[in-house]
Amino acid sequence: MSRKQAKGEYIETDTGNKVSRKAILIGTQHIMLGGKTVIQAEAMIRGDLARTAQPTSSSGAAAPSSNTAVAIGRYCYLSKGCCLRPPGRIYKGTFTYLPLRLGDHVFIGDSTVVQAATVGSHVYIGQNVVVGDFAIIKDYVRILDGTVIPPNMVIPSFSVVAGQPARVVGEVPEGGHEAFELRELYKTVGNNPQSLPAI
Numbered sequence: 513m514s515r516k517q518a519k520g521e522y523i524e525t526d527t528g529n530k531v532s533r534k535a536i537l538i539g540t541q542h543i544m545l546g547g548k549t550v551i552q553a554e555a556m557i558r559g560d561l562a563r564t565a566q567p568t569s570s571s572g573a574a575a576p577s578s579n580t581a582v583a584i585g586r587y588c589y590l591s592k593g594c595c596l597r598p599p600g601r602i603y604k605g606t607f608t609y610l611p612l613r614l615g616d617h618v619f620i621g622d623s624t625v626v627q628a629a630t631v632g633s634h635v636y637i638g639q640n641v642v643v644g645d646f647a648i649i650k651d652y653v654r655i656l657d658g659t660v661i662p663p664n665m666v667i668p669s670f671s672v673v674a675g676q677p678a679r680v681v682g683e684v685p686e687g688g689h690e691a692f693e694l695r696e697l698y699k700t701v702g703n704n705p706q707s708l709p710a711i
Contacts, residue, residue: 520703521553530702535590542581546588546616550701555590557582558597561609581609585616585633587694589701593623599645599663610646617694621657628661632669634692652684652692 522530527547535551537543539559551557562581581598590596598609612626615633620626624641632651637643641655644663649655653667656674667673672682699706 522702524702530698539581542579544580544583546583546585548586548695548698549584549588549590550698551590552592552594552701554593556595557590558595561598561600563608563610580611582612582614584614585618587616587698588614588618588620589694589697590620591622591624591639594620595625596620597625597627599627599629601645615651617692619692619694619697634689636692652689654684656681 519533522532524530525545527545529545529547529549529551531537531551532553532555534553536554536556537559538557539562542559542562543557559581562579582596596612598612600607600609610629612628614631615635617634618631619636621637621639621641623639624637626637626643627645628643628647628649631649632653634652635649636653637655638657638659640657641659641661643649643661644665646664647661648666650667650669652670654672655661655678656672658676659674659678660676661667661673661678665678667680670684671680672684673679674681
């Protein structure tokens with residue numbers, strides 16, 4: 513008699529990604545996970561919004577390019593109900609989507625919508641935040657709950673951002689960089705979770 517392996521809440525990949533069975537991943541062939549990433553229930557990644565027309569070089573031949581819509585680094589944490597969408601615009605008379613790239617150790621809070629061009633490494637994005645099209649968020653940035661980042665805004669490294677529309681309200685203090693590490697949080701999620709160490 514064969515025993516079927518019990519299904520857990522998360523699907524764990526060979527590279528250590530933990531994806532909730534209730535997560536919504538559309539266009540998975542255009543989504544790249546760097547490893548050790550957690551995707552919670554009801555988190556949505558829109559990989560189907562990939563660039564459709566291949567760019568051509570001046571010689572008329574198709575230029576080799578990646579068709580990745582969403583690229584996510586290592587140790588990222590996507591909370592419940594968040595949505596990652598590639599930014600889109602009209603380019604040479606045609607509407608097209610450009611890639612959304614997340615660095616390593618990026619935390620995205622509940623019900624947050626991200627349509628940025630780039631999110632750097634060691635970034636904390638709070639709950640109910642809206643990140644507009646083509647925004648660029650540099651490394652070591654903390655975005656507080658309820659912030660609305662307008663399209664095309666560039667947020668410098670080591671900033672604390674809040675408001676509607678967003679503005680820089682402070683700096684990440686020296687020595688405060690360890691708070692952005694998500695390795696311990698990663699261990700608390702999955703089919704065999706561990707508890708967080710006492711501080």
